[in-house]
Structure formats: C-alpha cells, structure tokens
Amino acid sequence: MFFIHQTSCISPQETFSNVKMDLLHVSVHNKLLAIEPAYTGVAVGVLRRMGKASRIGMGTAMRLIQEGAAPDGLIIGTANGGMEESIRFLKQIIEYHEDMLAPGSFVQSTANAIATQLSMLTKNKGYNITHVHKGLAFENAVIDTAMLLMENPGNTYLLGGVDEIASYNYIIEHTAGWYKKEYTSNQDLYKRNSAGTIAGEGAAMFLVNNKKEQAIAELTALTTLHSTDKELISGQLKAFLKKNVPSGESINLFLTGENGDARDADLVASCESAFGNETTVARFKHMCGEYPTASAFALWLACYLPIDQPLPEHMLKKQGTTNKNRTVLIYNYHKNVQHSFMLVTKFK
Numbered sequence: 001m002f003f004i005h006q007t008s009c010i011s012p013q014e015t016f017s018n019v020k021m022d023l024l025h026v027s028v029h030n031k032l033l034a035i036e037p038a039y040t041g042v043a044v045g046v047l048r049r050m051g052k053a054s055r056i057g058m059g060t061a062m063r064l065i066q067e068g069a070a071p072d073g074l075i076i077g078t079a080n081g082g083m084e085e086s087i088r089f090l091k092q093i094i095e096y097h098e099d100m101l102a103p104g105s106f107v108q109s110t111a112n113a114i115a116t117q118l119s120m121l122t123k124n125k126g127y128n129i130t131h132v133h134k135g136l137a138f139e140n141a142v143i144d145t146a147m148l149l150m151e152n153p154g155n156t157y158l159l160g161g162v163d164e165i166a167s168y169n170y171i172i173e174h175t176a177g178w179y180k181k182e183y184t185s186n187q188d189l190y191k192r193n194s195a196g197t198i199a200g201e202g203a204a205m206f207l208v209n210n211k212k213e214q215a216i217a218e219l220t221a222l223t224t225l226h227s228t229d230k231e232l233i234s235g236q237l238k239a240f241l242k243k244n245v246p247s248g249e250s251i252n253l254f255l256t257g258e259n260g261d262a263r264d265a266d267l268v269a270s271c272e273s274a275f276g277n278e279t280t281v282a283r284f285k286h287m288c289g290e291y292p293t294a295s296a297f298a299l300w301l302a303c304y305l306p307i308d309q310p311l312p313e314h315m316l317k318k319q320g321t322t323n324k325n326r327t328v329l330i331y332n333y334h335k336n337v338q339h340s341f342m343l344v345t346k347f348k
Contacts, residue, residue: 001218001221001222002145002146002209003208003209003210003217003218003219004207004208004215004219004299005214005215006068006206006216007064007204007205007207008060008061008205008300009204009297009304010035010036010037010056010202011035011202011203011204011288011297012025012032012033012035012200012202012288013025013035013287014035016063017037021304021312021315022312022313024187024286024287026186026187027198030179030180030184031165031198031199032199033165033201034052034056034202036055039058039062041066042062042121046121050117051164052164053078053113053114053203054114054117056201057076057117057118057162057203057205058118058121059203060162060203061158062122063205064158064205064206064207065158069156070122071124071157071158072127072156072157073126073128073129073155074118074124074126074127074128074129074157075127075141075144075158075159076114076115076130076159076160077130077132077137077138077140077142077161077162078114078130078131078132078161078162079132079133079163079291079292079293080165080169080292112129112130114130114160115129115130127148134292134338135292135332135335135337135338136224136334137293138160138292138295138299139295139342141159141160141161142342143222149209154209154210155209156207159206160205161203161204161293161295162203162204162296163291163293165199165291170199173199177195177196178197179196179197179290180194180196180197184198189259189260189285190258190317192262193262194262195263197260197261197289198259198260200289200294206300206303215347216346216348217302217303217347217348218347219343219344220244220344220345221240221341221342221343222341223341224339224340224341225340226337227337227339228336230266230267231270233267233270233271234273234274236339236341237271237274237341238274240343245327249327250275250278250327251328252320252322252324252325253280253282253302253305253320254272254275254279255282255284255328255329255330256268256271256281256282256283256317256330256332257295257298257332257333258283258285261336263336264333267333267336271331272318277321278320279320279322280311280316280322280325281316281317281318281320282316283315283317284297284298284315292334294332295330295332295342298330298342302325302344303344303346305325305328306325307348308324308325311325326345326346327343327345329341329343329344330342
C-alpha cells in the first residue's frame with residue numbers, strides 16, 4: 001500500500017518524547033487521558049482556543065512537519081474529534097438564548113477542525129480531508145491515502161488518527177454499557193471478567209509515500225468488515241493471511257485490540273487460533289484505552305517496537321517461538337461490530 005517514514009504519537013503513555021514503554025501510566029476513574037506535551041511553535045492565544053482533539057492532533061503532526069518536508073496533503077480519521085467543543089457550543093445556545101455566542105466553540109465543533117487547524121498553521125493548500133466512520137475512521141483514511149498515492153506516486157502525505165474523551169459522549173457510552181461499571185485500573189484490565197472496557201484518547205500521525213528508501217516500515221495490506229459473527233470474522237482473518245502472507249512464512253507478532261470486555265472473549269480467542277506457536281500474541285488497549293481510532297495508536301506501536309528486542313511484559317499474552325517483530329498483524333475492533341486487519345512489515 002505505502003511506506004511509513006516518520007511517526008509521532010500523543011497518548012496516555014510516554015509516547016511523544018523520551019518514550020518509556022516499560023512504565024505503564026495508570027488510568028483514573030476508568031479513563032486513560034492523553035499526556036499533553038508543552039506545545040512549541042504555536043501562539044498561546046491559538047492554543048487557548050483549540051479543543052483537546054485539535055491540540056493533540058496539531059502537536060503530533062507539527063512534530064513531523066517541522067522535522068521533514070511539507071506534505072502534499074493532510075488525511076485525518078476521527079470519530080469524536082470536536083465533540084467536546086460541539087457540546088459546549090450547544091450549551092451556549094441554551095444559556096445565552098441564542099444571543100452573544102462565542103465563535104471559538106462553533107469553529108472548533110466540527111470533526112474537520114483538526115485538519116483545518118493544521119492546514120492554517122502550516123499554510124498547506126494541498127489535499128485536505130477528514131474521514132468520520134466511527135470505529136473505521138482511521139482505516140478509511142488509510143485507504144484514501146493508498147488511492148491518492150496510486151494517482152500521485154511522487155507525493156508524500158500526512159496520515160493520522162485522532163480522538164478525545166468528550167465528557168458528554170462518555171456518559172452516553174457508559175450508559176450504553178460500553179465502559180465498565182466498577183472502577184478498573186488498566187493494570188488489571190484483562191483480569192476482570194466483566195462487561196465493558198475503559199475509555200481512552202490519543203493522536204498518531206505518519207508521513208507516508210511510495211519510496212522504500214529510508215522507510216521504517218511498510219503497510220502492506222488492509223481489510224475491514226462489519227459483523228458480529230465470530231466465525232465470519234476469523235474466516236476473514238484466515239483469508240487475509242492466505243492472500244497476503246507468502247507460503248512458508250508466518251506472522252511474527254499478532255497485535256490485538258482486546259479491550260477487557262468479557263463479551264468479546266470468544267471473538268478474540270477465535271482470531272488467535274489462526275496462528276501457530278511461532279507467533280507472539282500481544283495486546284495494546286491497556287496502554288491507550290478504547291476509542292474509535294485506537295488502530296492508529298497500534299500502527300504507531302508496530303512501527304516503534306524494535307525488531308530484535310523483547311516486548312514489554314505488560315503487553316505479552318503469549319510468547320511465540322520467533323523472537324522478532326518484523327511482520328506484525330494488527331487486529332482492531334470497535335463495539336464488536338467494526339473490524340480491521342492491518343499487515344505491517346518493519347525495516348528498522
């Protein structure tokens with residue numbers, strides 16, 4: 001599909017600078033909040049008017065843009081980006097009786113505010129789009145990027161996934177039973193046999209193009225599906241492996257979006273059964289929490305993990321016989337209905 005040259009991530013863990021994957025930051029009240037850095041190069045007044053999704057998205061992307069060449073376009077996936085500002089604006093309508101409304105919240109209230117802020121800050125007049133497809137928002141951004149590179153093979157694009165924990169949206173999701181009723185630490189997420197998971201947020205950005213030289217990884221294949229049938233999903237996984245993994249080769253690391261929801265245990269087990277003893281099985285959502293574009297965090301993680309070094313102990317579910325992380329298959333699901341498989345080949 002395309003090659004990944006640079007990555008950056010803001011998450012509930014130390015992933016932006018001085019990355020420390022062995023030290024696990026602990027959730028508070030079933031929420032994993034992003035650790036925001038000291039944003040540089042952006043005026044304080046501009047930062048003050050930004051919603052959280054815009055801040056973390058801008059901070060993650062600006063690091064890549066400042067370090068490399070300006071991209072030819074911005075492609076962002078989000079489901080809840082701008083949600084907090086949207087609710088704030090609606091509250092103002094009620095509080096001020098539709099009079100004297102602050103324009104800041106209105107401007108920041110749409111999902112494309114993240115890409116818009118980036119284009120204005122960097123004066124980027126290229127392709128600019130935001131994909132809002134719930135739990136497959138980032139995957140649709142990936143597909144769009146791959147198609148653009150087929151049309152414009154010499155271009156470089158900034159690809160990203162961003163979501164925030166919006167308080168109003170969190171209440172709705174909690175009431176619907178998607179989050180655990182009892183307080184659960186992310187350290188114990190996979191030990192609790194109960195329904196629901198914990199909320200998360202974050203931003204991950206990638207500079208991608210068609211050039212293999214100096215790339216850190218290649219995203220070689222992607223597929224998505226909507227289903228609650230675990231047999232269909234595991235069958236789709238096996239078909240994906242048969243199509244994209246050469247005969248005689250195997251996946252080194254199966255990185256799964258298992259989120260601690262006991263209702264999904266059979267689904268995850270059926271997918272893990274597609275792999276032999278040589279494949280290591282690891283999990284990532286105790287690090288970032290559950291949110292629609294968590295697959296972007298997983299892709300960043302797949303790019304970051306060293307090829308020849310062991311994984312942090314808290315990630316491991318099953319150690320395989322192959323102690324490498326060269327070929328990584330990411331499986332993510334959202335609300336047990338939206339599923340994606342991404343195959344990554346690492347070079348560094």
